Amino acid sequence: MTYEKIVILTGAGLSAESGLGTFRGAGGLWEEYDLEEVATPEGFARNPVKVHDFYNMRRAWLKTATPNPAHVALARLEQEHPGEVLIVTQNIDGLHEAAGCRAPIQMHGELASALCAECGKSTPWGEDLSLQTPCPFCGATGAMRPDVVWFGEMPREMERIHAALSACDLFIAIGTSGTVYPAAGFVAEAAGSGAHTVELNLDRSERASLFAEADYGPASAVVPAFVE
Numbered sequence: 001m002t003y004e005k006i007v008i009l010t011g012a013g014l015s016a017e018s019g020l021g022t023f024r025g026a027g028g029l030w031e032e033y034d035l036e037e038v039a040t041p042e043g044f045a046r047n048p049v050k051v052h053d054f055y056n057m058r059r060a061w062l063k064t065a066t067p068n069p070a071h072v073a074l075a076r077l078e079q080e081h082p083g084e085v086l087i088v089t090q091n092i093d094g095l096h097e098a099a100g101c102r103a104p105i106q107m108h109g110e111l112a113s114a115l116c117a118e119c120g121k122s123t124p125w126g127e128d129l130s131l132q133t134p135c136p137f138c139g140a141t142g143a144m145r146p147d148v149v150w151f152g153e154m155p156r157e158m159e160r161i162h163a164a165l166s167a168c169d170l171f172i173a174i175g176t177s178g179t180v181y182p183a184a185g186f187v188a189e190a191a192g193s194g195a196h197t198v199e200l201n202l203d204r205s206e207r208a209s210l211f212a213e214a215d216y217g218p219a220s221a222v223v224p225a226f227v228e
């Protein structure tokens with residue numbers, strides 16, 4: 001690669017071939033679940049048991065999910081170009097790190113982590129959460145929630161992401177439908193700063209017309225082909 005500052009945004013399509021569901025489209029999680037009910041703070045306040053069940057199910061899926069060749073290719077790219085590649089993921093599955101990626105920004109949080117709404121501390125969490133789970137820090141019960149970013153909440157590390165987008169010379173979006181902000185706006189931000197922009201996806205995303213270059217196909221094929 002002839003680029004020196006690369007930002008890579010990844011979405012659910014990257015992990016589809018690791019056996020984890022995407023959200024939108026045929027067979028997506030939002031076909032079976034109402035996002036207002038399971039991915040908003042209001043939904044959690046109305047029915048925490050339903051939300052815990054949704055994330056407990058997805059935490060259980062993680063136990064058998066392993067990185068696919070696309071995760072591995074991105075980890076190798078990061079290792080071979082130290083300080084030049086920033087991976088920003090909307091995924092909460094931890095598969096970038098499992099593939100060997102050192103420091104991805106997990107802008108929508110982490111499935112294998114629990115957050116106490118009472119004391120604000122988070123802790124690694126691989127098992128089921130329930131209303132009876134006590135906070136390991138403050139002891140409160142009924143306050144533990146998935147450590148993820150729901151609609152209406154602020155995604156993580158936005159200052160760092162904006163700074164990287166304004167400084168990058170290459171921006172690649174992989175396996176994301178481009179429907180959820182602020183991530184959906186990153187391509188315009190990077191292009192506005194003069195970066196070359198590339199979409200790697202199964203098919204054209206909502207933002208496809210904003211990219212200068214694209215390759216379409218399964219991530220396990222198009223990502224290694226592009227970065228190696």
Ligand code: BJW
Pocket residue numbers: 010011012013014016017022023024025028039090091092108148149150151152153154155174175176177178179180181182200201202203204205217218219220
């Ligand atoms: C493959 C493949 C294969 C398949 N290979 N590819 C109106 C206008 C603009 C914005 C808003 C608005 N109204 C509300 C908003 C803001 C809102 C928003 O964007 N809403 C939109 C729906 C319009 N955003 C927010 O609320 C965000 N926060 C925010 O804006 O804060 C600022 C603020 C806060 C408070 C007050 C005021 C301002 C937070 C968004 C949080 C999103 N959370 C979720 C759940 C996280 C936890 C979890 O995982 O459960 O994040 S929703 C869900 O969507 C998840 C994902 O990270 C996110 C994006 O999905 P993604 O990754 O793109 O997946 P898919 O399924 O959509 O697409 C998969 C793609 O892969 C497809 O293109 C396939 O083709 C492809 N594919 N197989 C390659 N094998």
